[in-house]
Amino acid sequence: MTPAQIIQAIEGMEPAMQQAYLAQIKLVVGAATVADVERLINEEDENGLAALLSMGAMAAFLELVRNAYLAGAKLEIKAIAIPKDLGRFEFDARKPEPEQWLAAKAEEIRREADVNVREAIRAVMGSRRRVVIPPTVQPELQVEIGATPLTRSPRQAALDLVGRVSAQTGARSGGVVGLPGNYAQFVINAREQLLGGNPDEMRKYLQRIRRDRRFDGIVNRAIAAGKPVSRADVDKIAGRYAERLMKTYAEMLSKAETLESFGAGRDQVYEQLINQGLNRDWVTKTWRDRGDKKVRHTHSVMGGQEVQKDQPFQSPNGALLRYPGDSSLGAGWSERANCRCSAIYKIRRK
Structure with a gap:
């Protein structure tokens, strides 16, 4: 089997895994009510939010991980010349080693997903404590930042977390649940850059690679007027930015997990051949x-x-x-x- 054939096989499995991850996020945010999320944010109950927004069993995603493992083993067996003195060889995915690897990988993926959810929660809750001060606010008034219009209410923070309902699809999108912590923070930072009204900060938003450039005109007009971008426009812009980051992360995750699972299956073929008598050296x-x-x-x-x-x-x-x-x-x-x-x-x- 050539390197090109290996990568072709792996790339053929990646889209399904990517879609399974995005579908799991849709399931999670669709099952949570905004009222419950809002209440838990208001109570600053991080553990309650983490339980409510847990990524769950991720059954479809993990089944595709298993399929990639088995595909790697199957294709490797076809590609190699097994020494005749070993007799007939059949790969057994039910042996302890494959089962242990797959169980450990499933636990790792679930654990990492739950860490990401908790970090996204912290990013959103932290944004409520960091109030953006428009340049027009005098320094002596900044002690009253709790009364400024740039604070994030529990309701707004809840929508930042789970997304807003799309008029086109009727489903929630643009939230940060499912993003790793640093990606979730990217969305929070972009929102603050646009709401703050500082031209230099808004220009920094325009340097973000994953932004939707169709909204650049709104941002440029705000810069020219010396005003913040409106809340309604920021919700659209930041939501679209979050969607693009989500797609990027889902692609990266699916590529990494498919590659590793496929490689683990191939490697396990040789372990079973060695157990059947092949010289390890x-x-x-x-x-x-x-x-x-x-x-x-x-x-x-x-x-x-x-x-x-x-x-x-x-x-x-x-x-x-x-x-x-x-x-x-x-x-x-x-x-x-x-x-x-x-x-x-x-x-x-x-």
Whole structure:
């Protein structure tokens, strides 16, 4: 199996996983009432909000993770020449090792999703404590910022969190539930830049890559007039920005989890072959990058790196990966996000 065939197989599974994640978010925010969210925000009950907005079982998403694992194993078996002296080989996904890997991965994904929800809650609740002061407010009046019109009411914060109902679809969109904490903060910061009325801050909003440029005219007119963007327009602009960040994150997450699961399935094939009698020392793996300008520098340096099956690949920054996308040895998003590399295994008799 060539690197191109591996990546083609992985990319074919990514859209379904992305849609499953977005569907789970829609399920979560659709089940929560704004009144309950508003009440919990008013009470500053972070734990109550985290329970109400939990990402739940994520069953559809995790089933696709399992499918990617099995697909990796299946395609690897087709690609390799199994030594005849091992006899007939059948991959068994019900053995303890695959079941343990999949269970641990499911727990990791659920845990990370719940951390993201809690961080998004904190970002929104924190925005209520940081009041944006328009440039027209005199410094001696800033002690009364609680009375300024730029405070976020519990109702507004609730809508920032779970989104506002779209007139076109009738569904909620533009909330930050489902975004990781730093992405949720990006949305909060963009909102504050537009509401504050500071021209320099509004210009910073116009530098945001994921913004919807169709709203730039509204922002530019506000800058020219020396006024903040209206609340109604900010809700539209920030909501659309959140939607785009959500799509970006869902794509990144689906790519990373598909890549890792597919690679784990391929790796487990060799573990089962070894348990059936294959000499462990005969199995090697080589890191292959795509060889284009999109490859991150560290992975370009790793291209061609060959190690024994049980040895990890090592990135120039010190990260260790058993195969591209692997997180089990502590590699973070800087090594995993949007990776398109592959590992090529070989059985070499010595």
